[in-house]
Amino acid sequence: MAKHNAAPAxxxxxxxxxxxxxxxxxxxxxxxxxxxxxxxEDAPGEPFPGRWALPGGIVDTQHDRSLEDCARRKLLDKTGVVAPHLEQIGSWGDAVRDPRGWSTTHVYLALLPAATLHPRRGGNAADLRWFPLEPPAGGPALPPLAFDHARLLGAGLARLRGKAEYTSLPIYLLPQTFTLSELQAVFQVVLGRSLEKKAFRTRILASGLVEELDEMKETSRRPARLYRRKTDEGLHYFPRALESHGGSVGPS
Amino acid sequence: MAKHNAAPAxxxxxxxxxxxxxxxxxxxxxxxxxxxxxxxEDAPGEPFPGRWALPGGIVDTQHDRSLEDCARRKLLDKTGVVAPHLEQIGSWGDAVRDPRGWSTTHVYLALLPAATLHPRRGGNAADLRWFPLEPPAGGPALPPLAFDHARLLGAGLARLRGKAEYTSLPIYLLPQTFTLSELQAVFQVVLGRSLEKKAFRTRILASGLVEELDEMKETSRRPARLYRRKTDEGLHYFPRALESHGGSVGPS
DNA sequence: GCATAAAGTGTTTCTGTACCACTAATTTAG
DNA sequence: CTAAATTAGTGGTACAGAAACACTTTATGC
Structure with a gap:
């Protein structure tokens, strides 16, 4: 190890x-x-002590086999589960984002259904908590974040929102089974606007993305049919983006 | 510098x-x-000596202000120009892609028109050359590349091809002015299939992406009107992806 | 039984992609 | 000079899918 550090020099x-x-x-x-x-951690010498931050940390070159493995480890460490969806958003690297000097970070986006979550405060984290995000117009009502994490979070949200216009991405925020109304609702939350029900249902049902179950979900009104994502279906790309009312379509 | 290397340890x-x-x-x-x-370089101790590789190299933490600055530097170094389009494709990091040990690379895609190029063999590169890529069906007819560069190149090409289905991306391969037929041709080369002329012209002209010039290009047949990209137009996203004959649409 | 509200559906309009035939402008060959 | 060939450009139609809206179905509460 000391030899390895000598090699760079x-x-x-x-x-x-x-x-x-x-x-x-x-x-x-x-x-x-x-x-x-x-x-x-609120410790002396720690950059941004006590500050809230995205889960993450230094790549363990002894145990992590890849960047993605590192991301999966951090995710498992903090949530106890494997995310149904994990994708690389991008990498940031410069001399000023971290007071410790030149640094790079590799940002991943994980989407999870809420049902099975039990956030765990592993490692040296002081606390671990879910924070609600505001709709796009209001901006996120979050505590100030450490490092450049506000910017990284912004990029992740922009990716999610952009991709919601032309893919099935928000579906990964839902549990295994769901009604079409629940699916529509999650798209609406992500996009920050309402969608026309008939068009949405036609889009989803025509895509082959979901299969219907024999079960119904008991609601306070009419029972709704339950669906689930087809197991051989990865991320689905629709041939046409949703129409938005102002603003351009696509990932940013 | 010795102090800085001491900090990691x-x-x-x-x-x-x-x-x-x-x-x-x-x-x-x-x-x-x-x-x-x-x-x-064909030197002892150099990984993959004499092997062809993508331009790139180690991030200079003394002079590069960011990862992107490093990419721009490498590009300028090798081509002498600033690319009209440069985007981050993604990052790869693991213990086995480089015989020197755990390494990360941050891959960028640059698209350039050919007209003004004068490749320059800067640094310690033995040679610098343009290699033609085959159409997608035939696979790239390239020499074996160093490291995992074949895989990186594949990812870059997939990005370009995927985005050609729903954005204006291939336009950056053309010079400042071009005919609509030239624009169509570049899309066809990238996509590896022909496009229906009328639909393509309607798509481009309706998008507001290009403006027509008063000039005509003298061809061996009927003169063609010249166009150029509008200066306030960045990458354009079309509301609907091109229809492909087999295979899914979107970035991979 | 009626009102309410959510689940689900029928039908029409609109937008943009594909298709194909045709016209316009040039060069080349007989 | 005329006809053929080829590229640039256009008119018009068919089709797929997004949006819109009214309507029917299924339940609960008063």
Missing amino acids: ACEPYPRPLCTVDVIILTLLDATLQVLLVQR | ACEPYPRPLCTVDVIILTLLDATLQVLLVQR
């Missing part, structure tokens, strides 16, 4: 950046999009 | 990964998509 004329992974973990609770944040 | 229990940037530089030459490759 031998053939590399400048120090390596710090390498971290940060995970934006989203779920739907109380008809609201929620993000999981950890409170950093 | 003090509070980090494992060594930092090597941090590099690789750039997939594409242009259109002779109606063929071409990728710029560098030949690595």
Whole structure:
């Protein structure tokens, strides 16, 4: 290990950046999009002590086999589950985002249904909590975040919202079975606007994305048929984006 | 600098990964998509000596202000120009892609018109050359690449092809002015299939993406009107993806 | 029984992609 | 000079899917 640290100094004329992974973990609770944040340790010498941050940390080159494995580890560590959806959002790297010096972070987005969650306060995190996000117009009503995590979270949300216009992405926020109205509602929460019911139902049912179950969900009104995502269906791309009322369509 | 390298050893229990940037530089030459490759130095101790690779290298934490700045530097270094389009494709990081140990690379895609290019063999590269890519069905007819660069190049090409279905992305492979037929041709090369002329023209002209010039281009047949990209137009997203004959639509 | 509200459906309008035939503008060959 | 060939450009139709809205069905509460 000491030998390995000596190698950079031998053939590399400048120090390596710090390498971290940060995970934006989203779920739907109380008809609201929620993000999981950890409170950093309030210790001297720690950057942004006591500040809320996205779960993540330094890549363990001894045990993590890849960046994605690191992300999966952090996710499992904090939520106890494997996310049905995990994707890389992008990487940020510069000399000023971290007071410790030049650093890179590799940001992942995880979407989870709320039902089976039990957030766990692993490692040296002071606290772990779900925070509701505001609809897009109001901006997120969150505590100030450590590092550049507000920006990273913004990028993750923009990805989710952009992709909701032309893919099935928000479906991963739902439990295994759901009604079509619940599916529509999750899209509406993500997009921050209402969708026309008939058009939405036609879109989903025609896509082959879901299969209907023999079960009905007992609601306070008419019972609703339950559906689930077909097991051989990954992320579905629709041939046409939803029409929005102002603003451009697509990922940003 | 010695102090900086001491810091990792003090509070980090494992060594930092090597941090590099690789750039997939594409242009259109002779109606063929071409990728710029560098030949690595044939020196003992160098990983993959003499092997062709994507332009790139280690992040210079003294001079590069960000990952993207590093990518821009590498691009300028090799082509002498600033690309009209540069985007981050993604990051790869693991213990096995580089014989030097745990490493990360941050991959960027640059699209350039061919007209003003003068590839320059900067640094310690043995050679620098444009290689034509085959149409998708035939697979790329390239020399074996160093590291995992074949995989990275594949990801970049998939990005370009995916986005060609629903955005204006291939337009950046063209010079400042172009005919609609040239624009259609570049889309066809990227997508590897022909497009229906009328539908394509309607799509482009209705999008507000291009403006017509008073000039005509003298061809061997009927003169064609010249167009250029509107200056306030970034990447354009079309409301509907092109219809493909088999295979799904969207980025992969 | 009626009002209410959610689940589900029938039908029409609109937008944009594909298709194909045709016209316009040039070059080339007989 | 005329006809053929080829590219640039256009008119018009068919089709797929998103939006809109009215209506029917299924339950609960008064």
